[in-house]
Amino acid sequence: MGEAGWATERQRTAIARSRLSVPARQAFADGQLLSGRRILDFGCGRGDDVRALERLECHVTGWDPHFQPDSQRSPADVVLLTYVLNVIEDQVERRETLRAAWALATAVLVVSARLTWERSKVNGGQLGDGVVTGRRTFQHLFTTHELRQLVEDITGSRCVAAAPGIIYAFREETARLSYLARRIAPDLGWTGPDDPSTAVESLVRYVERRGRPPRLEEMPTAISEVIAKLRPAILRNLIRKTAHPELIEASARQSTLNTLLFLALELFNGRGRFTSLPLSIQWDIRAFFSSYQEACRRADRLLLKLRDDAYVRGAMSASRVGKLTPTALYVHRRAMDAMPTVLRLYEHCAAIAAGRPEEWTVVKLKHDGRAASWLHYPDFDSDPHPRVRSDYRVDLRTLEASHRSYEGSTNRPLLHRKHEFLAPDDPDTALYQRLTAEEVRAGLYANPHLIGTEAGWEAELARCGRDFRGHRLVKREWDHPSG
Incomplete structure (x- = not known):
């Protein structure tokens, strides 16, 4: 990772952060960055993660070929390789950098990289297998499967996707299995x-x-x-x-x-x-x-039952939680553990293969084709009909993932009958059921094909003369022109 022979200005990709990066935050939440462990940030850039981890009383050092070239690269329990592989334009050097980081990790290597769905955020022309920007920086954007495969090839270990674009490679099999066990049933x-x-x-x-x-x-x-x-x-x-x-x-x-x-x-x-x-x-x-x-x-x-379409559809029909549609089962994250075991396995397999996103509200499991999506509705609890913000989807046949943001959309999909996504004993279920009953009596579901998006729903509210006050349906107060 020396500067000699660089075709691009890699150091310019090191952005300043006011808090922990997403990969470091994920590793900390997963119990990988314990205070008693030695941590090395390999390619630490400006050192913001190092300083943030020091404030959390972690024993951490950082090394970077441009900003901290004289720092020690000593073996550490945990090595962070955060958004480093993206900026290396040479494929051989990319692999050698990963191999060097793995050689220093005595317990776990945490590898993170930017993913292909971020292409719209990277302006520039094609160079090799990536993009060169106007600032002479390089970005190779990985698919989720490509990143995991690369880490497994170099480390020779069975890896786990902790989140989209974040891979854990454990030195000891017992550590990997302990991590998986905690994800299924916390201590x-x-x-x-x-x-x-x-x-x-x-x-x-x-x-x-x-x-x-x-x-x-x-x-x-x-x-x-x-x-x-x-x-x-x-x-x-x-x-x-x-x-x-x-x-x-x-x-x-x-x-x-x-x-x-x-x-x-x-x-x-x-x-x-x-x-x-x-x-x-x-x-x-x-x-x-x-x-x-x-x-x-x-x-x-x-x-094996997970591969049986009829069995999976039967499990979805029998599930005491979730909203069943002709194509999928939708379940709120608070109700996940109440799903039949085969459906919990369905969701966990997708999460281990390509990562579960940090922010999500509802998981969608397709009846067939085996694809899981994590949908984020940040206002689920406060909005009677929350709008979707993002959709992260994993195809279990190919282990590839895709991401869609609705941030700039003017006609976003929204939810109805919120109680159906929750468990019957959820404290909010009764409130949402009462709202749904009021909406049915008001005729708002008379045209179900129109109400799936903001524009159609607003038109039906206007037709029925209704509005919302919290989770109550009220008659709309019409504006009259002044005389």
């Missing part, structure tokens, strides 16, 4: 005990939420020290007398389904050995299945 929290009775209470709550007793290794030290003093028979008797059996049974079913979802997703991404699984998953398998082989067989059948 259960514990409350610290003040005395032995509180420790037992915390243990009982864990059993009710997980469906099985925890191992000592899963417990916080303060709790395990108390629990270890109790004889197993006494502990089992306390759980039997204190825990609610129906909660344990329901949680055991959910933990079983989560384990199957994890194993099926892992098969989609390449399955590892039993001993490489997170310990909590190993203990779930021992608790809820007769063997690892049996769990894998059931997970394999689940993944």
